[in-house]
Amino acid sequence: MSFSNISILHYLANIIDILVVWFVIYKLIMLIRGTKAVQLLKGIFIIIAVKIISSFLGLQTVEWITDQALTWGFLAIIIIFQPELRRALETLGRGNIFMRIGSRIEKEQHQIVDAIIDSTKYMSKRRIGALISIAKDTGMEDYIETGIPLHARISSQLLINIFIPNTPLHDGAVIIKGNEIASAASYLPLSDSPYLSKELGTRHRAALGISEVTDSLTVVVSEETGGISVTKSGELFRDVSEERLREILEKELVKLPEKKTTFFSKWLGGGKK
Incomplete structure (x- = not known):
């Protein structure tokens, strides 16, 4: 192998890295x-910024304190997020990452779509106000914690x-996470958009607000008009x-079955088609 080939491989390895x-x-x-970890991350950035400034200004005591905070901070993070880390390791140990996305999962996803459509259709005809937010990749734990935990099977x-x-x-939002109703009566952040029509109420403003800070999909039924x-x-x-x-829900929520889903294919593509 020539020197030029070695150099090309080296550059490719660096790019992939x-x-x-x-x-x-x-x-x-x-x-x-959308989780408490965001505030923690902001705190870490502030500490790093203080360390850089103190180093530049020669503030040795402040720099030493920030060094200690960063050194022991990683241990504190492990302690604070111990439940989340344990669940992640348990998931890895059970081998769920390597599960195939088969017809059973696809059937469950279609059942969720049907439940949402049937319920919204029923409430729309009777002008029953509703707010249903469906979590996707972005964490919504902070908003789930504001409501009443249900962890119930989804049904219309x-x-x-x-x-x-x-x-x-009935007041607040239902948050769906995975294949269950995680909570009810949850509070969602209100949108500050000046372009939102004044005739729309709190439900629509909350639905738009949560869509601005997460990748969730939210369905609203108007209490005044019954519109969806x-x-x-x-x-x-x-x-x-x-x-x-139905078209929107199936596009966003239903994952088509694959012959095999490996760790790398699921990680790189999220198992989506």
Whole structure:
């Protein structure tokens, strides 16, 4: 092998190395958005900034304190996020990462779509206000914690019952995570968008607000008109028909089965088609 070939391979290895690190960092950022880890990350950046400034100005005591904070901070992170790390290791140990995405999973996903459509159609006809947010890759634990934990199997009957007026759980949002209803009566951040129509109420503003800070998909049923709206990526789609709603939900939530899903294919592509 010539020297030029070795150099090319070396450059390719460096490029792949950078891309892999960049992708891992990107995935981690997407996972912690909307969680308490964001505040922790901001704190770490502040400490690093203080260390750089103190080093530049020659503030030895401040620099020593920041060095200690960074040194012992990693241990503190492990302690603080011990439950999350344990769940991740348990998932790895069970081999769930290597599971195939088969017909059973696809069937469950279609059942979730049907439950959401059936419930929204029922509530739309009777003008029952509803707010259903479906978590995807971005963490929504902070918003789930503001509501009443349910961890219940998704069904149209349960969704309808939650939003019946004058019941304890009807106020706030239902958050769906995975194949279960994680919480009800949860509070979502309100959008400050000046372009949002004044005739739209708190539900629509909350639906748009959560779509601005996470990659979630949110369905709203208007209590005044019975109209169905969908928000995603900071956009609001009003008066969505049943057919259009099904099209959006299936596109966003249903993953087509693959013959085999390995760790690398699932990590690089998220198992999506």
